[in-house]
Amino acid sequence: MSPVTALRSVPAVPDLSRESEVLARLARVVSEGPSSCVCVRSRSQHQLNAMDIDSGLLAIPLQGLKRVREGEGWSTFVPGEIILVPNARKIDMQNVPDERTGNYVAVAIALCAEAVTAARGLVPPQLHGKGEPGAIGRVTLADMAQELLDWCEAMARGDEVRARYVLVGILLKLHASGHTGVLAEPVATLAARIRIMIAANPAREWSSSDVETELATSGATLRRRLAEEGTSLRQVLADARLSYALNLLLTTRLPIKSVAARVGYASPSSFVKRFAERYGVEPSNVGGT
Known part of the structure; x- marks a missing residue:
């Protein structure tokens, strides 16, 4: 069904x-x-x-x-x-x-x-x-x-x-x-844990070592477990930032430049490109502004 x-x-x-x-x-x-x-x-x-x-x-x-x-x-x-x-x-x-x-x-x-x-x-x-x-x-x-x-x-x-x-x-x-x-019993994925961690400070320049320290795990273990979930740290970091940006666009009237800065993008044009690639729509077409 x-x-x-x-x-x-x-x-x-x-x-x-x-x-x-x-x-x-x-x-x-x-x-x-x-x-x-x-x-x-x-x-x-x-x-x-x-x-x-x-x-x-x-x-x-x-x-x-x-x-x-x-x-x-x-x-x-x-x-x-x-x-x-x-x-x-x-x-x-x-x-x-x-x-x-x-x-x-x-x-x-x-x-x-x-x-x-x-x-x-x-x-x-x-x-x-x-x-x-x-x-x-x-x-x-x-x-x-x-x-x-x-x-x-x-x-x-x-x-x-x-x-x-x-x-x-x-x-x-x-x-x-x-x-x-x-x-139903929630599925506790490592990717979800990382997304929550990134969402708490999306503008931070997160590195692999930062995530490893926060999770008290090795780089090899981190890469292996994320690969088992069909993703990578780079993808999870990008998704977490863009998801936070989407929430800002839907619920505030912040300009795109400010949203980009809040989620760690120094270049608004780079943010617009990545957002459109991820969600299939440009950020200017999302939200009430």
Whole structure:
């Protein structure tokens, strides 16, 4: 079964007033810039190829359409639907502005490791998804309306502990409805560990010896393990920097020159070239500027 045909949806009569309330509350909360979610804005349609998703997330279009591809075909999501990415993976993504307003706006809520660990502790190990990552899922906003409103309320109060508690409930509800991949055992790759390390200081001139010291490993072991994962340190470093740059472009109005500097590129033109090679789109076509 392909990832597209595996998308799940629970038939229901939509409560449009309820959906509108949730969308409005989400828009209000993300405008205040909470650290637990990301607001993505754009005024031009663009496609991002092989985008790294480092953890599970809920992506919710507020204006415009989001198209996602994992495998063969594209799936389209509209306001009133939630894209569930159960766990870390690479996906292709298109952001399409609303025809009336000319804007694309979406919120992405990370299914943080703390919430996943807590939820896993409440479910018998044999029900954790059998180690399978699961396909990208489709969830109606109505199915998660109360949970999202609770999350918005917690975030509006600045209570991130309560917000994580709500996420635990969301994870358990998703798991019970058949999206077992949200509690699957995470795959701890060396490349992922290095990407997290680089993301903490992307402008640093990282060398192989720096990474070896941070990970307390030898150069030979580092090269061997990355080769087993089908990558190299050079590729991981480039991906980590460009992924951080992509996040800045999607969530801020920083000029390209500033984004390039923040991720360690002295030459903006070199950054533009590498970014376009990596994602299939120039950075000027990404984001809301």
